[in-house]
Amino acid sequence: MFRFIVRRLLQVIPTLFGLSILLFIWLHRLPGGPETAILGERGTPEMRAAIRRNLGLDEPILVQYGRFMKRLIQFDLGTSTSTKREVTTEFLQRFPGTVELTVMAMLIAIGLGIPLGYLAARRRGTIVDHASVAGSLIGICIPVFFLAYVLKAVFAENLGWLPSAGRQDPTIGATRITNFFVLDGLMTREWDAAADALIHLILPGLALASIPLAVIVRITRASVLEVLGEDFVRTAEAKGLTESVVRRRHVLRNAMLPVATSIGLLTGQLLSGAVLTETVFAFSGIGAFLADAISQRDYPVLQGFILIIALVYVLVNLVVDVSYTLIDPRVRVR
Amino acid sequence: MALLDVEDLSVTFARRGQRTVRAVDGVSFSVDAGEVVGLVGESGCGKSVTSLAIMGLLPRQKGVHIGGKASFDGTDLLQLDARSMRDVRGRDVAMIFQDPLSSLNPVVPLGIQVTEVLQRHRGMKGEAAAKEAAALLDRVGIPDPRRRLKEFPHQLSGGMRQRALIAMAVACRPRLLIADEPTTALDVTIQAQILELLKELVRESGTALVMITHDLGVVAGMCDTINVLYAGRVIETARRRPLFAEPHHPYTVGLLGSVPRLDAGRGERLTPIPGSVRDVLPWPDGCAFAPRCHRRVDACVGEPPELVLTHTGHSYRCVNPVTGPVAPARAQEEQA
Amino acid sequence: MSGVATPGRKKAEKIDRLAELSAAHDDERGVSLWQEAFRRLRRNPAAITGAAILMLFVLVAVFGPFLVPYATTDTIGVREGLVKSGQGIIPGSSADHWLGFDHQGRDEFSRLVVGARQTLLVGVVSTLVGLAVGALIGGIAGAAAGIGGRWGRWIDTTLMRIVDMLLALPSLLLAVSIAALLGASLVTVMIAVGMISVPVFARLLRGSMIAQAGSDYVLAATALGVRKSKIALTHIVPNSLAPVIVQATLTLATAIIEAAALSFLGLGNPDSAVPEWGVMLADAQPYLGTRPALAIYPAVAIIITALGFTLLGEAMREALDPKLRK
Numbered sequence: 001m002f003r004f005i006v007r008r009l010l011q012v013i014p015t016l017f018g019l020s021i022l023l024f025i026w027l028h029r030l031p032g033g034p035e036t037a038i039l040g041e042r043g044t045p046e047m048r049a050a051i052r053r054n055l056g057l058d059e060p061i062l063v064q065y066g067r068f069m070k071r072l073i074q075f076d077l078g079t080s081t082s083t084k085r086e087v088t089t090e091f092l093q094r095f096p097g098t099v100e101l102t103v104m105a106m107l108i109a110i111g112l113g114i115p116l117g118y119l120a121a122r123r124r125g126t127i128v129d130h131a132s133v134a135g136s137l138i139g140i141c142i143p144v145f146f147l148a149y150v151l152k153a154v155f156a157e158n159l160g161w162l163p164s165a166g167r168q169d170p171t172i173g174a175t176r177i178t179n180f181f182v183l184d185g186l187m188t189r190e191w192d193a194a195a196d197a198l199i200h201l202i203l204p205g206l207a208l209a210s211i212p213l214a215v216i217v218r219i220t221r222a223s224v225l226e227v228l229g230e231d232f233v234r235t236a237e238a239k240g241l242t243e244s245v246v247r248r249r250h251v252l253r254n255a256m257l258p259v260a261t262s263i264g265l266l267t268g269q270l271l272s273g274a275v276l277t278e279t280v281f282a283f284s285g286i287g288a289f290l291a292d293a294i295s296q297r298d299y300p301v302l303q304g305f306i307l308i309i310a311l312v313y314v315l316v317n318l319v320v321d322v323s324y325t326l327i328d329p330r331v332r333v334r
Numbered sequence: 335m336a337l338l339d340v341e342d343l344s345v346t347f348a349r350r351g352q353r354t355v356r357a358v359d360g361v362s363f364s365v366d367a368g369e370v371v372g373l374v375g376e377s378g379c380g381k382s383v384t385s386l387a388i389m390g391l392l393p394r395q396k397g398v399h400i401g402g403k404a405s406f407d408g409t410d411l412l413q414l415d416a417r418s419m420r421d422v423r424g425r426d427v428a429m430i431f432q433d434p435l436s437s438l439n440p441v442v443p444l445g446i447q448v449t450e451v452l453q454r455h456r457g458m459k460g461e462a463a464a465k466e467a468a469a470l471l472d473r474v475g476i477p478d479p480r481r482r483l484k485e486f487p488h489q490l491s492g493g494m495r496q497r498a499l500i501a502m503a504v505a506c507r508p509r510l511l512i513a514d515e516p517t518t519a520l521d522v523t524i525q526a527q528i529l530e531l532l533k534e535l536v537r538e539s540g541t542a543l544v545m546i547t548h549d550l551g552v553v554a555g556m557c558d559t560i561n562v563l564y565a566g567r568v569i570e571t572a573r574r575r576p577l578f579a580e581p582h583h584p585y586t587v588g589l590l591g592s593v594p595r596l597d598a599g600r601g602e603r604l605t606p607i608p609g610s611v612r613d614v615l616p617w618p619d620g621c622a623f624a625p626r627c628h629r630r631v632d633a634c635v636g637e638p639p640e641l642v643l644t645h646t647g648h649s650y651r652c653v654n655p656v657t658g659p660v661a662p663a664r665a666q667e668e669q670a
Numbered sequence: 671m672s673g674v675a676t677p678g679r680k681k682a683e684k685i686d687r688l689a690e691l692s693a694a695h696d697d698e699r700g701v702s703l704w705q706e707a708f709r710r711l712r713r714n715p716a717a718i719t720g721a722a723i724l725m726l727f728v729l730v731a732v733f734g735p736f737l738v739p740y741a742t743t744d745t746i747g748v749r750e751g752l753v754k755s756g757q758g759i760i761p762g763s764s765a766d767h768w769l770g771f772d773h774q775g776r777d778e779f780s781r782l783v784v785g786a787r788q789t790l791l792v793g794v795v796s797t798l799v800g801l802a803v804g805a806l807i808g809g810i811a812g813a814a815a816g817i818g819g820r821w822g823r824w825i826d827t828t829l830m831r832i833v834d835m836l837l838a839l840p841s842l843l844l845a846v847s848i849a850a851l852l853g854a855s856l857v858t859v860m861i862a863v864g865m866i867s868v869p870v871f872a873r874l875l876r877g878s879m880i881a882q883a884g885s886d887y888v889l890a891a892t893a894l895g896v897r898k899s900k901i902a903l904t905h906i907v908p909n910s911l912a913p914v915i916v917q918a919t920l921t922l923a924t925a926i927i928e929a930a931a932l933s934f935l936g937l938g939n940p941d942s943a944v945p946e947w948g949v950m951l952a953d954a955q956p957y958l959g960t961r962p963a964l965a966i967y968p969a970v971a972i973i974i975t976a977l978g979f980t981l982l983g984e985a986m987r988e989a990l991d992p993k994l995r996k
Contacts, residue, residue, distance in 0.1 A: 019835045029851065137984070141976035143927050145934050146951065146969045153958060231436040237391055238431075239451045239502060240424030249450070250439050257441075269841070276931055291935065294846050306839065313837075328441050329486040 012314045019310050024065050027299055034081040034297045077304030082296040087304040096179040097167055098285035102270040104205030109212035117220025132217055139214030148207035148280035165282035168197045204281040208274050212266040219262050223255040257328055264320030268313040336364035337542050338510055343402035345383050357383040359566035359617050368540045372557035380566035381546045385512045389429050390419040425455040428503035432515040434495035438487035445483030451505045470501040493524035512544045550593050562586050565614045565622035572648040582655035584629045629654045707989040720981030727975050731790040740777035742784045742945050773957055781945035782967055788946040793926045799864025801918050804871025812879030813902045833869045841866045849937040856939040863928045867921045874917055878910040912990045919983030923976035930972055947972050
């Protein structure tokens with residue numbers, strides 16, 4: 001198992017290397033550079049050239065790439081051309097928000113999706129089944145940003161139950177340690193700060209959960225249906241085992257295999273930035289920041305963030321694969 | 335009184351927009367304590383559905399209708415609610431299935447799959463359960479049981495898997511064991527070992543055994559009483575020897591004629607039964623076997639044949655039965 | 671990499687069945703597969719609902735623009751002094767204007783109907799873009815892996831690594847950067863949305879082709895001495911297409927939603943003369959408090975259309991899935 005993990009981690013390196021090259025070429029082909037973003041349309045050619053020289057963009061692309069890699073090895077991702085702050089600092093400030101949001105959304109999606117999917121399969125053909133299938137279809141078909149607006153309009157603006165924007169009420173004056181606001185609140189025992197951060201996660205979490213929830217319901221349902229038809233479930237029933245043992249040990253344990261894979265993929269996708277949800281709820285995560293970085297042609301931010309996101313994505317999937325081998329002994333660790 | 339008394343058992347599957355299927359259509363047979371009873375027939379004759387109905391393993395949903403009685407030690411199993419049936423299954427009545435690989439949970443270690451029965455019905459836990467599980471594996475002939483308990487089904491051979499399933503089935507010393515084609519998925523040499531093991535277990539523990547099979551060889555080697563099924567109904571019942579020596583129903587005769595025999599002459603051909611199980615007449619309209627029967631007479635069609643009981647306890651449903659010994663050599667062979 | 675070690679059937683067993691299978695693998699197999707699927711589709715109420723929605727959608731998209739009561743650029747509401755968006759006055763339904771006006775005083779119903787055409791166009795073209803690129807990559811990789819030997823495996827691995835990298839990129843970000851590269855236009859939206867679905871199609875076709883390549887009838891054809899290229903074209907590709915067609919139907923739904931998302935981010939078709947549901951939804955944002963209906967109409971249109979494609983796609987998947995054929 002240990003060797004498997006190490007080998008998988010080593011495989012990540014060429015992938016990231018390839019991605020960094022692709023990114024570099026791709027980004028530098030984008031028309032208009034940071035100088036346009038900084039100066040607007042009015043800058044003189046001299047001013048533009050000065051900025052490009054200043055940022056090292058006048059050199060051949062290979063040299064630029066070499067310098068980027070050299071700094072990367074020292075864990076230095078450079079400085080944002082738009083905010084003038086370290087890319088690493090920007091990342092550490094924003095990524096925790098995205099992680100908190102992702103965790104919230106996935107908790108909702110998993111917590112509701114697996115029981116619902118199981119129930120739908122067990123009660124196949126009943127109203128419960130039809131309702132979950134229909135609900136999950138609609139969940140996939142609703143544009144996330146529209147759902148986000150509806151949730152915000154109803155629960156924040158009309159009913160006033162929940163906050164409509166941000167990650168925490170700034171008047172609380174919470175202490176920052178890790179930038180995971182909920183975690184910070186727990187660590188410093190500022191319970192109100194933790195609770196407030198948690199409340200701020202509910203609406204964006206719900207909006208973001210819609211697609212993962214729908215996917216998990218459907219995959220769980222299909223998978224449970226398949227397992228219910230397996231011979232070993234009949235064997236378990238023939239042994240007279242209680243319903244809960246049959247459900248947990250024999251049905252769900254097997255049915256979870258495809259669900260685990262999808263959870264990994266979904267988590268990876270959410271972590272890569274929920275641009276839409278973060279925009280609607282003015283939630284400071286990496287999504288909206290990245291969208292800005294593209295329009296600002298903020299190369300260091302784009303390169304750094306996307307590489308880290310890809311790394312996180314690969315790591316999440318590694319975790320899934322490892323847990324997969326733990327659930328299913330038949331998966332050979334090759 | 336018999337240990338298990340199945341009376342007029344019928345199972346129908348109704349699906350919306352499709353014809354209702356009568357999988358079992360009035361099956362009656364009984365099993366005495368310690369007896370080995372065979373249910374024999376081609377695939378589709380209802381033998382597996384019969385066993386699932388007795389075990390209460392058919393889905394409890396609309397569209398599945400079960401009629402008749404299955405009295406086990408005086409209780410009608412078919413009337414028990416789901417919860418009480420769970421108490422009976424695995425403790426008093428156990429079952430082993432055809433395909434040992436798919437019948438074992440691939441992601442749960444063998445040990446847990448054995449101990450869960452002990453825990454459920456005998457309240458054993460921890461080391462006591464593990465010890466008993468190892469003893470059970472040892473009893474069914476699995477070497478190095480302690481190590482095997484930690485392994486997963488895919489790490490075992492086919493024969494080992496079936497032994498493990500048998501161990502789980504006999505874990506609570508059930509009074510009735512139903513084996514549904516227990517050797518069909520196995521290699522021939524392993525088949526013999528598994529049959530031998532079943533025989534031994536039955537002899538030692540006094541468990542009654544219902545062998546469900548299409549293989550007359552299995553029946554000849556094991557069963558005390560044999561029930562031949564056709565189209566969801568028992569068409570002939572007899573003790574082993576009379577059945578092989580003097581079968582009365584043309585279908586039974588046909589089944590016997592389809593088996594290759596070592597003592598047959600060189601040029602002698604097998605005599606297959608013409609047609610297939612799909613060419614049946616519904617029982618209320620006469621003998622279901624009539625469309626394929628070479629001894630068909632006018633009386634076969636119209637109403638179902640009555641059960642005829644001979645003075646030897648042999649019974650059959652046929653208006654034009656075969657009489658006289660068919661294959662004298664068979665009686666000697668199965669004595670071996 | 672990891673794989674599930676399923677109990678592989680023995681090769682000898684396979685070859686025993688060659689004669690039987692090589693007789694049965696002819697095109698009658700393909701025809702009956704589709705006929706059977708179609709028969710089952712007709713009996714599935716979800717499929718009928720989906721097909722009905724799509725039929726209506728296509729009819730509206732094709733004929734709607736000729737039948738609408740007002741031109742989509744006609745700011746009639748402003749002209750008649752009914753609409754003053756600055757003061758938050760945007761009248762709703764009336765006998766003349768069934769769904770009222772949009773923020774520029776244009777007839778909302780007409781724009782909604784004409785918008786169907788744009789939505790259909792964006793959905794279909796971007797799905798075709800994704801399908802074409804994805805199927806090309808996946809097809810080459812699948813054919814290479816399936817029958818190409820050692821070199822084939824190398825080609826397959828390289829191509830799939832590239833696809834994995836695409837997957838690791840945030841999909842919307844990919845679209846946003848494509849939009850930035852090419853400048854906001856209708857074509858950009860189509861390409862950007864299409865690129866998002868490339869990895870899905872590539873992986874699907876490849877996986878399905880590899881499964882087909884390992885199947886009995888391909889073994890049979892190989893044993894009978896049929897050329898590799900011919901096997902790939904006449905056997906593997908046609909039999910791998912079913913899941914791809916299903917996926918294309920499902921992708922149409924997501925493509926419509928993603929195109930709307932791009933519009934929401936301000937990267938949609940900048941030509942406001944041509945109404946498009948995503949743009950209408952984005953334009954309605956400032957008026958959510960005063961006239962939420964302006965957002966709800968296009969949103970509901972998007973949801974229902976996406977639902978139509980999803981229902982039909984799911985029903986097709988079910989109809990074509992041999993595992994569910996009981």
